[in-house]
Amino acid sequence: MKVKVKLFAILRERAGTAEITKEIQEGSTVADLWAALQQDYPKLAVPGIRLLYAVNQDYVSPDRVLRNSDEVVFVPPVSGG
């Protein structure tokens, strides 16, 4: 199955792309996806960064199991205002 990953801010710059479609195995979690993406894009591993995770525009925990066509965002520390 496939999921859509959107990248923002520091992660978008480091990956050099704003969107990735990724083929993953059934039962994969958000954390599994993050590990796989760091294999594909080693620069995504920002030392010491504390990420939050969002699926379909809601915050989720990293053990959330993904479904086909989910939209996943790895949220770098927010700094609006």
Add this chain to the structure above:
Amino acid sequence: MLRVTDKPIDLQELVDWVTDPEAGAITTFIGTTRNNNQGRKVIALDYEAYPEMAEKELARLSDEAKKKWQICRMAIVHRIGPVQITEPSVIIAVSAAHREAAFAACRFAIEEIKKTVPIWKKEVYEGGEIWIGTQSGQPLNRS
């Protein structure tokens, strides 16, 4: 009115939107771009958002404020893209029957924005640029 925009924000538009016959107070907060940060001379800020989720989170925090305080209406507009020194990056307006609730809810909104709403600020300063919050404190190379 809970949204992100790439256009300059109009304070009066938010005040008009929260104006309510049952309100005895309107409070506003304007976040502006400062020309210095931690000893760096700031040239501009550049904001990026995950717009669909940012607007969803703004709606969530507005609902939460309405549960905590007796307020009439809340409007929040956050700008994205480059914002020049002195320009507003975010404006919040809250109307309520009484000032205590209007002040409290306005304060709550800006604090929540800084914690949960997926918006990121890049500071462009003399000699470099940095994504605020990602914090190694190191200037980032553009390469």
